[in-house]
Amino acid sequence: MAKPKLDRKTLLRNSLSVFKTMGYNGTSMNDLAKANGLLKGSMYHYIESKESLMLEVLTALKDHYVSRVFNKAFDETLQPYQRLKELALRAEEIFVFEEGGDFLVNIGLETKNSVPAFTQVIKSFFQEWINTMKYLYSFVLDEADAKEKAEFMVAEIEGSVLMMKLLDDVNYLHRTNERLLKEYKELERQKVYK
Amino acid sequence: MAKPKLDRKTLLRNSLSVFKTMGYNGTSMNDLAKANGLLKGSMYHYIESKESLMLEVLTALKDHYVSRVFNKAFDETLQPYQRLKELALRAEEIFVFEEGGDFLVNIGLETKNSVPAFTQVIKSFFQEWINTMKYLYSFVLDEADAKEKAEFMVAEIEGSVLMMKLLDDVNYLHRTNERLLKEYKELERQKVYK
C-alpha cells in the first residue's frame, strides 16, 4: 500500500481554505486539487464528489464548534459570566483571525436554493449556537426571555461579522462582544436585586 | 424587428430574480436569457457581459434604496420617530416580501475575493444606509453615539434578515424592528428629561 499524501484532516483544512475565499460555485475541482498538491483526477481517490467534500467540510466545522467552543457554556468550574466571556473570546478569534466563522453563513446563503444538504448542516449549527446561548441566559432571565435574547445575540454577532467583512472594519465584532458582555453583567445585577 | 422585446427596467428586474435565487456564479447566461424570453446570444444585444449586467443590477438596486427608501429619513413633514417607523416598515416589506434586501449581502460575500467592482457598489450601499440612520439618531444622541448606534442598528437588521433566511423564521426581522423602535422612543424620552 502506498502512503497517502494527505490525512483526512489536512484534506479538509486545505479544501476549506479554498472554499472560504472562492465560495462553492466559484471553486473548481482544479483549485481544490492544487491546494492539496494533487491533480484533479486524483482527488476522486479521497472523495466521491465536490458536493460530498463540501458537505464533509461543513459538518466537520460544525462539529468542531459544538465540541470545542460551545461546550464552554457548560463548564461548571466557571461562573456563567466567565463562560460567556470565554465564548466571546473564542468567537472573536474564530471570526477575526481564522476567518472561518462566517463561512457557514456564506455557503448557506450561496447554496440555499440549490443544495439542501448543506442548508441542513448549517441550520443545525445555528440551532446549537442559539441553544447554547439560551442556556447561558437562563441564569439571568426566565425561559422565554432567555430564548429571545439568545436568538438576537446570535443575529447580532452574525450581523457584526458580516458588516466587518463587507466594510473591512475589524473592530465591529469586538465592540459588539463588549456590549453583550456588559449587558449580561447588568442582567446579573438586576437578578440579584430582585 | 425595430422594437426591442424588453425595456431596460424589465431586463434588470428579470435578471435580478435569477441572480437572487442562484447567486452570481450559480447563474448562467442561459438562465438569464431564458428569464428574459431570449436565446443566449440575443442577450448580448442588451449587455456587454455577465459581469456588467450584474454590476448594473446592483447599482440600480442601490440607487433605488437611496432615492426611494433612505430619503424618508429626511422628510421634514414627519417627526423623527415617524421617519424611523416608515423606514422600518419599508425595510420589512423589502426584506420579507420582495426578498431583495439581503441580495446585496449575498452577492457581496460570494464575490468579495473575485469581483472588486461589485464590492464597491455594495459597500457604498451600506455606507449610505448607516449615514441615514446616523442622521436619525442624531436627534436623540450626540454625534459619536449616533454613529455607533447607526452602525449597530444596520448590523442588527442584517443579522436578523440573515437568521430569518437561514432558519426560515419570518418573525425575526419584525421583532428586531419593534425592539429598535421602542428603544428609539426611550432615547427620545431621556433626551427630553435632560
Added chain:
DNA sequence: TTTTATGTACCAAACGATTGGTAGATTATT
C-alpha cells in the same frame, strides 16, 4: 529471505456537458 501477489495512491488524458461569448444569416419594422 526472497519472491509473488494485492491493493492503494497517483498521474495523464480524455469524457460529455456546460461555460461565457461571437459571427452571420434571418426576421420584422420603419
Added chain:
DNA sequence: AATAATCTACCAATCGTTTGGTACATAAAA
C-alpha cells in the same frame, strides 16, 4: 431599402467526473 433585434450555429475554455495505466508499499507464499 435601411435598420435594429433576434435566432442559429458555433467557438474556445472550463466544468465535474471517469478512465487506463503506473509506482510502490505492504502482506502472503516460497
